[in-house]
Amino acid sequence: xxxxxxxxxxxxxxxxxxxxxxxxxxxxxxxxxxxxxxxxxxxxxxxxxxxxxxxxxxxxxxxxxxxxxxxxxxxxxxxxxxxxxxxxxxxxxxxxxxxxxxxxxxxxxxxxxxxxxxxxxxxxx
Amino acid sequence: xxxxxxxxxxxxxxxxxxxxxxxxxxxxxxxxxxxxxxxxxxxxxxxxxxxxxxxxxxxxxxxxxxxxxxxxxxxxxxxxxxxxxxxxxxxxxxxxxxxxxxxxxxxxxxxxxxxxxxxxxxxxxxxxxxxxxxxxxxxxxxxxxxxxxxxxxxxxxxxxxxxxxxxxxxxxxxxxxxxxxxxxxxxxxxxxxxxxxxxxxxxxxxxxxxxxxxxxxxxxxxxxxxxxxxxxxxxxxxxxxxxxxxxxxxxxxxxxxxxxxxxxxxxxxxxxxxxxxxxxxxxxxxxxxxxxxxxxxxx
Numbered sequence: 001x002x003x004x005x006x007x008x009x010x011x012x013x014x015x016x017x018x019x020x021x022x023x024x025x026x027x028x029x030x031x032x033x034x035x036x037x038x039x040x041x042x043x044x045x046x047x048x049x050x051x052x053x054x055x056x057x058x059x060x061x062x063x064x065x066x067x068x069x070x071x072x073x074x075x076x077x078x079x080x081x082x083x084x085x086x087x088x089x090x091x092x093x094x095x096x097x098x099x100x101x102x103x104x105x106x107x108x109x110x111x112x113x114x115x116x117x118x119x120x121x122x123x124x125x
Numbered sequence: 126x127x128x129x130x131x132x133x134x135x136x137x138x139x140x141x142x143x144x145x146x147x148x149x150x151x152x153x154x155x156x157x158x159x160x161x162x163x164x165x166x167x168x169x170x171x172x173x174x175x176x177x178x179x180x181x182x183x184x185x186x187x188x189x190x191x192x193x194x195x196x197x198x199x200x201x202x203x204x205x206x207x208x209x210x211x212x213x214x215x216x217x218x219x220x221x222x223x224x225x226x227x228x229x230x231x232x233x234x235x236x237x238x239x240x241x242x243x244x245x246x247x248x249x250x251x252x253x254x255x256x257x258x259x260x261x262x263x264x265x266x267x268x269x270x271x272x273x274x275x276x277x278x279x280x281x282x283x284x285x286x287x288x289x290x291x292x293x294x295x296x297x298x299x300x301x302x303x304x305x306x307x308x309x310x311x312x313x314x315x316x317x318x319x320x321x322x323x324x325x326x327x328x329x330x331x332x333x334x335x336x337x338x339x340x341x342x343x344x345x346x347x348x349x350x351x352x353x354x355x356x357x358x359x360x361x362x363x364x365x366x367x368x369x370x371x372x373x374x375x376x377x378x379x380x381x382x383x384x385x386x387x388x389x390x391x392x393x394x395x396x397x398x399x400x401x402x403x404x405x406x407x408x409x410x411x412x413x414x415x416x417x418x419x420x421x422x423x424x
Contacts, residue, residue: 024187033316049136051340051371055333058364066361066422074316076361079329081291084311088303100306108162110315115166116173118318119208121184125316 001065008064008073009034024123030070034060037077044086052082075125126378133379143300147293151301155292155308159285162312163321174203185239188212189247191219191272193240206273209280209322216251217323218272219243220259225251228412252418256404257358258325276323284320284327288312291334298341325359332358336365340372346393353397357404360422369394 012019012031022029037060044053059080063073077083091099118124179200184190188211195202210218223244231249241247261283265275288308295304312320319326332355339347348369355365376383384391405415414420 047136047140049140050133050375051368052337054371054374055337055364055368058367059361062361062364075319075324075326078314078316078319078326079333079364081307081311081330081334084314085295085299085303085307088306088310089299093302096302096306100310104306104309104313107310107313107315107317108165111166111313111318112169114315115170115318116177118211118322119170119174120177120179121188121211122180123183123187123212125319 004066004068005061005064007068008070012070022123025069025071027070030073030125033074033077034064034070037080037083040083040086041080043090044083047086047089048082052085056080056082072125130378130381133375137379140299143303144297145300147296147301147304151296151305152289152292155305156285156289158305158309159288159312162309162317163281163285166318166321170208171203171205174208189215189241189243189250191215191222191243193242197240204273206271206277209277210273211322213254213325214276214323216243216254217259217262217325218276220251220254220256221262221266221275222272225256225407225411231412249417249421252408252412252421253360255325255357255359255362255418256407257354257400258323258328261328262323273323277321280323280327281321283331284312287327287331287334288320290331290338294334294338294341329355329358329362333365333368336368337372340369343387343390344393345369345387345391346396349394349396352394353400356397357400360418366397 013035016028016031019026019028019031021027041053041056041060044056048056060077063070063076087103088096088100114124179196181197184197191210194207194210195204196207226248232245232247235246237246243251261279262272262276265279266272269275269278288311291311292304292308295307299307311317320330332351336348336351336355339345339351352365352369356362373384408417409415411417
């Protein structure tokens, strides 16, 4: 279990430059999602109720502990919905509409790229 | 401990400072936003299917299949509901239509050929896919007999329900503006596509959000039902059991003595063990090993 955690975090970080951008078992994208999620989780410790943070931590760490690679990590992280609350709480109400309209469009663009791969049988997650 | 209690109370108070009841107008706007995003993604998917390049290598080598779709023979034969069934969705469809194999039906090394059919190759791997999503598809098949249509429609109904409940819950906790943007960011996120396709994410999200709602309303039997169902939705569904444990931890820190007031109602949470117990019993009856899923997942 701890060997999986060590491999999926530290060793994958060390080998990041040699990984393919997105692949079945080895993927820069999955590690990038892990890094960003971890960062948002840390910020969330300051703004979220504690049980939201604990739930998100469980969603993020269970695949890291139980699997020998990061396959599908980006999909497994999706149920950690409190992480999406963190940026919204961090931005002042007056700036939210523009900030998150732009961010949502950017997100949607990446989701469309993913769905384009998905429907043509390429690996997504 | 006192410092932790003060900090927990501060989070609690600041988080609730702009809380409001959700309005019908707010619910209508968030429903429209979610449906619009879903339509854009689905339309983009259909467009990409007509103009993109198929990865026959992935289809043939990297995935198992419940049924071979006509597009495999003829790439131009694109059927809407077939588009959304890939990788894990194939396993859940197979579970919905054929159930789990007995030990005698386990594949003990049949020749490798591609594409692989779940009914013939690596049949025991079905146990790595927990039963509730397959059962949900099966239930939806009473309305839509095609398994691909049933899965797609169930995933979209459940994800819409989950996101609306999340919006209402967040309105109560952090206000409507925060709730709206949280839901929109979530559904638009790059891997949000798994809320529109027949994977477990929609059902799991619904159960996770309902668990938060049930905990904060002090409905322990509903918490137990949601956690129990979440655990049999996917192998890492065990994360759901963390929600009530963490909630109780926070409340005990915030209000010492809070737990005493919860008994005997809190015993309702014990219903959570029922779905997993049924799944273990089923596994033992089928294969002689209640923990056969741990065997095939290599836990």
